[in-house]
Amino acid sequence: MHPKSRFNRSGYAFAAGLGFGLMFGIISYITQLVDSLGPGVIMCESCKTVSLYFISAITTSILILHHCAWMMISFSGFTNRSWLRIAWVVITHYGASYLTILNSSPTINYGCAYQIIGNVALLIASTIIVFADMRQLHQKPS
Numbered sequence: 001m002h003p004k005s006r007f008n009r010s011g012y013a014f015a016a017g018l019g020f021g022l023m024f025g026i027i028s029y030i031t032q033l034v035d036s037l038g039p040g041v042i043m044c045e046s047c048k049t050v051s052l053y054f055i056s057a058i059t060t061s062i063l064i065l066h067h068c069a070w071m072m073i074s075f076s077g078f079t080n081r082s083w084l085r086i087a088w089v090v091i092t093h094y095g096a097s098y099l100t101i102l103n104s105s106p107t108i109n110y111g112c113a114y115q116i117i118g119n120v121a122l123l124i125a126s127t128i129i130v131f132a133d134m135r136q137l138h139q140k141p142s
Helices: 008-035 052-080 083-104 111-138
Strands: none
């Protein structure tokens, strides 16, 4: 495969998404790790029996995968001028970010579980879009 091949675009997109995702993960989770140095354990506001460090680790992992999918969808959207794909990335980015508010809401029981389920649902939808783009990219022209 040649470096300028259209098939390498998805590889570049995945690598860029993984890089952004890991940077985001390190930056967002490091604050939780610094808080863990103190005495005691901070419990999640919406799930009283679960540690906030555990919920944050799961959320960070899911958001790293989100960044990989978002970058691949963005590359496809900008390459094909598909404004619907670009809008999907922006809207789901806000949605995934706002879902994390459920962790700190003491009035919503099991908000942390709803947050994880919502983020996984968004990730599955984004992954379906990525696979559809990959299938279209690798089909032989007729």
